Amino acid sequence: MATGKINVSVENIFPLIKKFLYSDHEIFLRELISNATDATLKLKHLSSLGEAKLEYGNPMIEVKIDKEGKKLHIIDQGIGMSEEEVKKYINDIAFSGAEEFLDKYKDADKDSGIIGHFGLGFYSSFMVADKVEIITKSYTDEPAVHWSCDGSPKFNLKKSNKKERGTEIILSIADDSTEFLEENRVTELLQKYNKFMPIPIKFGTKTETLPKPEDAKEDDPAPTIEVDNIINNPNPAWTKKPADLKQEDYKNFYRELYPMQFEEPLFHIHLNVDYPFNLTGILYFPKLTNDLSIQKDRIQLYQNQVFVTDNVEGIVPEFLTMLRGVIDSPDIPLNVSRSYLQADGAVKKISSYITRKVADKLTSLFKHNREDFEKKWNDIKIVIEYGMLSEEKFFEKADKFALYPTVDGTYFTFEELKEKIKALQTDKDDKLVVLYASDKESQHSYIEAAKAKGFEVLLLDSPIVPHLMQKLETSNEKLSFARVDADHLDNLIKKEDTQISKLSDEEKEKLKANIEEVTTDKGYTVQLEAMDSEASPFIITEPEFMRRMKEMQQTGGGGGMFGMGNMPEMYNLIVNINHPLVSEILGTKTAKKRDRLINQSLDLARLSKGLLKGEELTKFISRSYEMIK
The missing domain is CATH 3.30.565.10 (Histidine kinase-like ATPase, C-terminal domain)
Incomplete structure (x- = not known):
């Protein structure tokens, strides 16, 4: 010894x-x-x-x-x-x-x-x-x-x-x-x-149950046998060639990876490359929600079929960490604990490859079956929009498959959308203004007003839209986005409209003074517009820039980036001077009645905008009942 x-x-x-x-x-x-x-x-x-x-x-x-x-x-x-x-x-x-x-x-x-x-x-x-x-x-x-x-x-x-x-x-x-x-x-x-x-x-x-012998009685127990309990699958799907796998094989492997996930994945991407690095794997697009925080850390990283981690940050681009599946590569450098990635050029190449592979797959799905792709859009859009925002190469490829749905359920690519807007807006030299809604229900009246003028209204309701729109505008100088309840909409409608004012300049000045007197402490900028008499008498809009900056603050953008702190509340009060009610306000003999009409009309506009809440909403309801009586 x-x-x-x-x-x-x-x-x-x-x-x-x-x-x-x-x-x-x-x-x-x-x-x-x-x-x-x-x-x-x-x-x-x-x-x-x-x-x-x-x-x-x-x-x-x-x-x-x-x-x-x-x-x-x-x-x-x-x-x-x-x-x-x-x-x-x-x-x-x-x-x-x-x-x-x-x-x-x-x-x-x-x-x-x-x-x-x-x-x-x-x-x-x-x-x-x-x-x-x-x-x-x-x-x-x-x-x-x-x-x-x-x-x-x-x-x-x-x-x-x-x-x-x-x-x-x-x-x-x-x-x-x-x-x-x-x-x-x-x-x-x-x-x-x-x-x-x-x-x-x-x-x-x-213990495994064997088939009953042919001569066994009905109440005889089935024979059993003790067998080795093999706990692993030595030949998982990602180690096989895509040509050797059927659609059902990919679904079965997904169930094997996520036995508690009952929804089927929307589609998969099989990764298989041996130059300039070795990498295999299968990524799945699941149905996603707008809550990004619960989506991550579902991709499993392996090294020669040995599980390493489910934190794949650095290998997989951040926007794709919301996917699920497996990545296996012997070329990913790990430290002695195999638990953390080291900075390495190969990792960047792998990340770029995965980005390109995903973009190519999405392009293929879109071209092969656009109708099916549109049906899946709401379930995958958060990943694609996030990718467009965070990865420049993905952004460049996304114009081939990224979709922009309207409130009516029609889908456009970016190029199709621009052609559609050009056909609607008469002055081709000005910026094209893309109208969109973020909430179909709360912005319904504004949507209907825009549609009545012949405009398409997009439905852009994911939480990162403000950031994405800014990027799209930066890369397209002749295009801007405006929500349907923003001040840009009125300018756009005004350009299309040829309504003639029913009021003289003197009457306009008097009307504006009366309204400003009542709303002086409410922070509204009063604008008089000659619109169709069927349009609402009072409309509240919020400047697109200010509203978007507030939204970006809430999602971690504007405040920290520009050092503006809390953005102030700023609204425009658009008064349709051709509406009969406005004429009645102007012609009212008593100041009390005039103020009551202005306050009631303003509160109705605020209610439509979702700004009337709490005590003010209670007072509005009480005042409305009194007026009815």
């Missing part, structure tokens, strides 16, 4: 300290099973090259709990280690066996799927164990060995009578980590980190 000290030198003491970067102790099981997978895949690779003169067979990894003995076993049927290899790979901390193996077989390792790169995974065992043992036998004729260590730099190494190739790791679980002796806890970890590992993982057994 040999004894000695683990080689902790100046060169490798820093990686040893790094093991404390593992944020969760539970990560040890992922690391040990990753090592077991590496050992098995190495054997498969050597067998395929003819260097391992043995039958590869159908190896599996087994996890066993010895609750009474307070031990956890991880057993593989992989390449194993000789005594010299144990000394080299275990005692010389952070000397990565996988790195050396890949370097040796670098010309033939494209499909080997070796996972380990850091050499520290094994030492995560000491976060949960008082003692760690390795019983291993190489695939060669070297004798088996038994290594053990209590977490100090001292170790024991002796011969073992193990006959089969492979490695068994035995953890003597510490008193503060007995949760890892519970079957439910281990099952949870295996399904979290190792659900799609490329080698079958056995954890206990399960």
Whole structure:
């Protein structure tokens, strides 16, 4: 029996300290099973090259709990280690066996799927164990060995009578980590980190029911059999070629990823690239809500089928973190804990590729079946609008598929929309004004007024619309957006209208003075307009710029960006001087009646705008009943 000290030198003491970067102790099981997978895949690779003169067979990894003995076993049927290899790979901390193996077989390792790169995974065992043992036998004729260590730099190494190739790791679980002796806890970890590992993982057994024999009686119980409980799917959909998968396969995989998600995804995007980096995966577009905060962290990042994290920020563009699915790449650089991305040019290339792939898929869906694409628009628009706002390359591609729905359910692309507006607005040299509504119900009267003039009104109701409109206006100098209840609308209608004022200049001045006298403390800017007599007598509008700045403040834009603090309330009171009621106000003999008519008309306009609330609304209702009596 040999004894000695683990080689902790100046060169490798820093990686040893790094093991404390593992944020969760539970990560040890992922690391040990990753090592077991590496050992098995190495054997498969050597067998395929003819260097391992043995039958590869159908190896599996087994996890066993010895609750009474307070031990956890991880057993593989992989390449194993000789005594010299144990000394080299275990005692010389952070000397990565996988790195050396890949370097040796670098010309033939494209499909080997070796996972380990850091050499520290094994030492995560000491976060949960008082003692760690390795019983291993190489695939060669070297004798088996038994290594053990209590977490100090001292170790024991002796011969073992193990006959089969492979490695068994035995953890003597510490008193503060007995949760890892519970079957439910281990099952949870295996399904979290190792659900799609490329080698079958056995954890206990399960009972399966067999068909009844033909001669069995009706009340005879069906026969059962105990079988290995394989907890993982070694061949998940993303590892296969798109040509080998049907639509139902993609749906089944979605259910496997999200068993508690009952709604089907709208469509999927299969990622598969091997140059200039390796990346596979499947992204799904689910039905989305306007609440961005609950949508994120649903994409799972894997490295050679080992789960790493569901925080994919930096790899996936931020606007696509609202999607679901899997991304798997051996080229994503991770630190020793495999938990955080390092800054790297490859990551940026991967992010750009995913952006382009998603844009191409959306373009294809739009061209292939526009009608179906329009039906799905409300469920995916938040992602697309966010992408247009945050990713310049995506914005450039989006004009091919981004849709702008009207309040009547008609959809336009941006180019179609511009042509439609040009046909409606007579002065082709001026800016084109796109009218839109953010709430069909509360802005109904304004929508109807605009439609009566022949204008299309878009329905733009997602929370990031103010920011997106600003970007669209910046990239299209001859175009601006105005909500139907904004002051721009009146100018636009006025340009189209040829209504002649029924009042003289003297009457206009008198009317304006009367109204301003009543509304002086309400903060309205009074504007007299000659409009159709059927139009409302009083209309309240809000300057587009001021309203949009307030909205951007609420979604994290304007206030912090421009340092304006809280934007003031600013409204215009548009008075239709051709309306009969306005003529009655002007002709009223008593100031009391005139003031009452102005206040009632103003409150009706405020009610239409949604500005009449609380005590003022109560007073308005009481006053209305009095007028009826």
